[in-house]
Amino acid sequence: MSSEPTAAPAPKQPFLTREARSPREAILQRLGIGALTFLGNRLAMVGLAIIVLLVVLAIFAPLIATHDPNLQNLRGARLPPSATNFFGTDEYGRDIFSRIVHGARITLYIVGLVTVTVGPIGLIVGAISGYFGGFVDTIVMRITDLFLAFPSLILTLAFVAVLGPGLEQAVLAIALTGWPAMARLARAETLTIRSTDYIAAAKLQGASSWHIIFHSVIPMCLPSVIVRLTLNMAGIILTAAGLGFLGLGAQPPTPEWGAMTSTGRAYMLDSWWMVTFPGLAIMIVSLAFNLFGDGLRDVLDPKSN
Secondary structure, X not given: OOOOOOOOOOOOOOOOOOOOOOHHHHHHHHHHHHHHXXXXXXXXXXXXXXXXXXXXXXXXXXXXXXXOOOOXXXXXXXXXXXOOOOOOEOOOOOEHHXXXXXXXXXXXXXXXXXXXXXXXXXXXXXXXXXXXXXXXXXXXXXXXXXXXXXXXXXXXXXXXXXXXXXXXXXXXXXXHHHHHHHHHHXXXXXXXXXXXXXXXXXHHOOOOHHHHHHHHHHHHHHHHHHHHHHHHHHHHHHHHHHHHHOOOOOOOOOOOHHHHHHHHHHHOOOOOHHXXXXXXXXXXXXXXXXXXXXXXXXXXXXXXX
């Protein structure tokens, strides 16, 4: 009695460990798992809503503002909040609400320009330093330590003193003091990533060091750097406002929130609105970026559950 040959069982798919997955697959899986976590974080959603509102104010500032932000009316100077002037007027009769709305553009300009400057520089420098190690790592990290040895605000003031007051000079000074922290973070991530299995596989396939850095290492460092950049945005806003408060940032009559707070402090006893509303704008936006950054960390942090 003959029996039909049984079919061979299908081979099982190999289990891909976290180290064996490609960088793109790991990032996509992390994003998919963390998206629901972010949506369930109410504080993060509040921060995101405030940031979206800030962007809307910046884009449609001419339509939202009720007055010309630089139009002076000495007869209407230092008027309290009313139906005509929602946040009152300053010492030159300029509408504070309109100046705050237009100041959203200045804030986003500073945050955006510093972020797109600091992020790539710190990420590339840290990845190169961590991957090659040795002499390259020693030289790069000693330069980084030199920047980190000074308080960031003091070092920023020193750069502004050399470059001169102005909005662009303030942005450059903040960027020069912001990249070392990003480089340190990227280096720490790279030291872990360079020993993974897919990096070893890429080397066996003949991939060059630069190809591995830009196609395998940097994509894996990117989530942590994005989280750190988001959390640093609040610090960027506060630093820019501090420079404006000291007269080293945006110059009059630019409607910058820190400069508005500085000019209003001379009248804060009898014209409280001149300091209160620009200060609230700085506080609310800084808090929003912190809340958004905390929620984003839950999504992108490789050490989160």
